[in-house]
Each structure stands twice: as C-alpha cells, then as structure tokens.
Amino acid sequence: MFKIDLHIHTILGGDSYIQPHDLVMRAQQVGLDAVCVTEHHSYTLSEPLEKISRSTGFPIFRGLEYSAAEGHILVYGVKAEKGDLPPGMRMQDAIDAVHTRGGVAVPAHPYQMDLLGGSLGDRVLELRDLIALEAINGSASLEENKRAMGAATRLDIQGIGGSDAHGIPTLGRAYTIFPEPINTEKELVSALKEGIYTPCWDEDYR
Numbered sequence: 552m553f554k555i556d557l558h559i560h561t562i563l564g565g566d567s568y569i570q571p572h573d574l575v576m577r578a579q580q581v582g583l584d585a586v587c588v589t590e591h592h593s594y595t596l597s598e599p600l601e602k603i604s605r606s607t608g609f610p611i612f613r614g615l616e617y618s619a620a621e622g623h624i625l626v627y628g629v630k631a632e633k634g635d636l637p638p639g640m641r642m643q644d645a646i647d648a649v650h651t652r653g654g655v656a657v658p659a660h661p662y663q664m665d666l667l668g669g670s671l672g673d674r675v676l677e678l679r680d681l682i683a684l685e686a687i688n689g690s691a692s693l694e695e696n697k698r699a700m701g702a703a704t705r706l707d708i709q710g711i712g713g714s715d716a717h718g719i720p721t722l723g724r725a726y727t728i729f730p731e732p733i734n735t736e737k738e739l740v741s742a743l744k745e746g747i748y749t750p751c752w753d754e755d756y757r
Contacts, residue, residue: 553729555585558625558659558713559722563597564590567717571600575609581723585610585733592617592638594630612736616659619645622671625685628654628740643678650680655743657711660688662698675702683743686710687750689724712750725752
C-alpha cells in the first residue's frame with residue numbers, strides 16, 4: 552500500500568502558506584509515502600522541490616493545476632507552462648491536449664463551488680476519454696465529494712484523492728492509495744492510466 556497526496560500547493564505557486572522545507576516532515580507525520588505538488592499553470596515553479604526530494608529521499612512528484620473555462624484539471628506527466636496550455640481553454644480541449652502528449656488530465660473538485668458560486672457540476676459527465684476524476688478533495692465538503700464519487704461511478708472511471716492543501720494542517724487530509732510503490736513521475740502516470748488505486752480521506756475529516 553503506497554499513499555500519495557496528489558494535489559498540493561506550496562508557497563512557490565504564490566497562493567499557499569506551505570514552505571517547501573516543511574513539506575516532507577509534515578507528509579511523513581501524516582503517514583504519506585509520497586506527494587505530488589500541483590502549482591497553478593506551471594510545472595517549472597515546483598522545480599526547487601527536486602533538491603529537497605533528493606536530499607531527504609522522500610518522493611516529491613510534480614504536476615500542475617490548470618484552469619479551464621469550466622473548472623480546474625490536474626495535469627500529470629506533462630511539463631506545461633501557460634504558453635503550452637493557455638488558461639481558459641475548453642476543458643475537453645485541454646484534456647485532449649494533455650492526453651495527446653502522453654500525460655493524464657484529471658478534473659479537480661468537480662462539484663466544489665468557486666468564489667462566484669459556480670462549479671463544473673454534472674457537466675463532468677459530458678467529458679470524453681477521462682482516465683480518472685478527483686473524487687475526494689480534502690478542501691471540498693463531504694457532500695461535494697460524495698457527488699464527485701458518484702460521478703466517477705457513473706463514468707465508470709476510478710477516482711483519485713488529494714488534499715488540495717494550501718496550508719500545512721490540510722496536507723494529507725485526502726490521498727490516493729496505490730498497490731505498489733511509485734518512484735518516478737513516469738511511473739505515476741502509468742499507474743494512473745492502469746486505474747488500480749483508491750481515493751481516501753482520513754477519519755477525522757470523514
């Protein structure tokens with residue numbers, strides 16, 4: 552059993568309070584085996600974490616969170632920047648672009664309300680060729696996560712879990728359990744495509 556929090560933000564992205572040097576200690580405290588940092592619209596922003604991962608021996612994978620016209624997607628396995636995936640593309644177009652480049656695009660917190668009171672909602676059911684859906688988001692409500700899990704079931708795809716942490720207390724609140732250890736981002740993408748994993752949240756949150 553290998554636990555990965557697949558959705559984390561740090562101070563490197565400009566919208567989180569998590570300091571890079573605190574990331575590994577907290578992840579180990581809450582029983583994670585690895586983390587994936589997903590700064591907004593940039594793979595490059597999280598580059599300093601490579602050194603921390605090497606020095607500690609703790610796997611820190613890197614992805615990004617992309618803002619499509621209808622909502623957010625988590626991108627794994629594609630080293631994209633704003634020039635590669637301009638913000639505001641149609642979600643289907645962004646998903647297709649990521650998959651064409653060999654990566655995995657996962658709609659994030661599909662039923663969580665944004666600041667304007669909107670969400671992707673059931674439009675997620677209209678998306679094609681999805682590999683997975685973020686079914687448990689540690690910053691979403693219980694009801695929002697239940698609806699996301701239901702959507703994953705209706706789409707006949709697996710769900711992933713991630714904390715969406717912007718502060719240390721949230722890190723590890725939700726995570727994904729894989730059956731075998733994952734050592735590289737390439738292995739992470741392969742495991743996501745294989746579809747053998749389970750989204751989880753900790754008992755205190757539940």
